[in-house]
Amino acid sequence: MAASRKPLPNRGVLAAVADSLARHVSPDARLALALSGGLDSVSLLHALVVLRDQHPFELQAVHVHHGLSPRADRWAEFCARLCASHAVELTLHRVQIACDDAAGIEAAARRERQHIFAALDVDFVLTAHQRDDQAETLLLQLLRGAGPKGLAAMPEVQVRSGWRAAQLRPLLGVPRAGLLDYAQAHGLEWVDDESNLDTRYRRNALRQQVMPLLAAHFPGRAATLARAAALQADAAELLDDLARMDAVVAIDGGRLDCEVLAGLSRPRGRNLLRHFIELHGLPMPSARRLGEALHQLLDARRDARVCIRLGALDVWRFRGGAYLVPVAPAPAAPVRWQGETTLAVPSAGVTVRMDAVAGTGLKRAVLSSGEVTLGVRQGGERLRLHAGGPRRSLKNLLQEHAIAPWQRDRLPLLWCDGQLLWAAGIGLDADAQAAPDEPGILPVVVA
The missing domain is CATH 3.40.50.620 (HUPs)
Structure with a gap:
């Protein structure tokens, strides 16, 4: 209506x-x-x-x-x-x-x-x-x-x-x-x-x-x-119509195309950004904050990490698009796994299911012999994805796998005795993977 x-x-x-x-x-x-x-x-x-x-x-x-x-x-x-x-x-x-x-x-x-x-x-x-x-x-x-x-x-x-x-x-x-x-x-x-x-x-x-x-x-x-007031309502409706027209080519689901945004006049760009924010149900920021967000999205260096806080959401620029995502929760300590089939990981905001499998996943024997914890990255983590290959920095792996920057600090990880063995969306440590027919545990993000 x-x-x-x-x-x-x-x-x-x-x-x-x-x-x-x-x-x-x-x-x-x-x-x-x-x-x-x-x-x-x-x-x-x-x-x-x-x-x-x-x-x-x-x-x-x-x-x-x-x-x-x-x-x-x-x-x-x-x-x-x-x-x-x-x-x-x-x-x-x-x-x-x-x-x-x-x-x-x-x-x-x-x-x-x-x-x-x-x-x-x-x-x-x-x-x-x-x-x-x-x-x-x-x-x-x-x-x-x-x-x-x-x-x-x-x-x-x-x-x-x-x-x-x-x-x-x-x-x-x-x-x-x-x-x-x-x-x-x-x-x-x-x-x-x-x-x-x-x-x-x-x-x-x-x-x-x-x-x-x-x-x-x-x-x-x-x-x-x-x-x-009624005349202003007419003007507001026309601006909404214009934003919906621009959104047809600029907005795809939760992504706003920054190249299309850059091709508009600044007033029209602000109008489109305002519409994008409204689509997410976010209260409208001040004109100053909205203008700053548009400036950062369009004028910051191409390799710059762009993130602008807008109330309960952050606007991020990533690979030519703007995204609105919930503000990350305050850091929480890693949680210890003690054999549960599911485990909440508050620092990542998800629940991880620990599936009993055979011939895949992490060796059950390895996990049973040490202290297993799940949390998010602290910095300096390294992971060997291929047998005989080098241990590579998680930072580089995140970039190679096109993990969005706002997801990187909330990515669930699993350690055993302080050694990183699993990163969601990236893979398992090659040295800890179960051999064919060997009992294993496969971590799966479920929420």
Whole structure:
């Protein structure tokens, strides 16, 4: 399902919700409303209850108890009474937010909510974002230096990575004042979160201090900013289309062709690299970090070891291609094999199966006579692959076998009494290989 970002006209609450349901929600779909107890979500709940007969759907509500306010228990009780009065099932989720969270309280609370919403087994999670929220989001993104995707702000319907349900925002075309009129006209009650007045939080400062000043000089500012967000969404969609066109010849599975990348203008190259990162589900790095990654991929010496950290992944250049791979775990000590059929090797991030064989593999007698350990390279290892041949450095063997650089430090190895006897993907020590019909042990990487 594609994200819907068309500008939404100012309509009444019922009309806006009914139209959104008609365009996006099939009959008998399962909906979960994120209910805070505030004006916006209470108004949306009321509208959904009014409309559920003419547009049948299953409705439940979800309240997240953050525990940040001394009134949080009362808000939860209010939501429970409200849902009971409408015969709507309510699920309460309690979360704990650390006041010293590095991301900040707002971001930490949002992260916890989204974790809960992602796990909901429904078709749509409905949130009560409205037009003033959209305008504020656009300004916040602009002040962060965001590009077209960030400035597109919030789509009406959005498919999020890792979520079971799509997120639907039926009120994006409705101003906050329209929701207040609706609630008052229907005699609705709601709760007010005192933290919304705390201007230490950026959105609150924008809402309480900046937007009133804009209103004095720019009537209709929220609608104008919402239109601007829609125009940025169009620009972002065009950039996505261009990236998909370039990706046809540049991206093959997990590989981005650096030669094709070099043939594009730098802005177009950044757009393609951004698309490549998105395909891996990675949060977008800053413009500076993205530009540095592109510079290293294209301008570093041909023989240079290129690796740029992008959050939880590294971008590597190898044999003319760029690859995104998980950051290697911290080094771990080798593990000792004591006859198990399988053995986890944490330093390599794999499990090795030790198969009992005959006429192949490593001599069982050799392994039984010494201390066998499995781990990853420490440096200076040598291996004799051919009888009578020299012991060659593992470093050279890795290069000859085209083992990718990010795999070299995680390649599982086996030693017996400190002598390297096996390197996954490369081979066995020739002096320790089992003769025909001789009992052997064959190491096999299984995960």
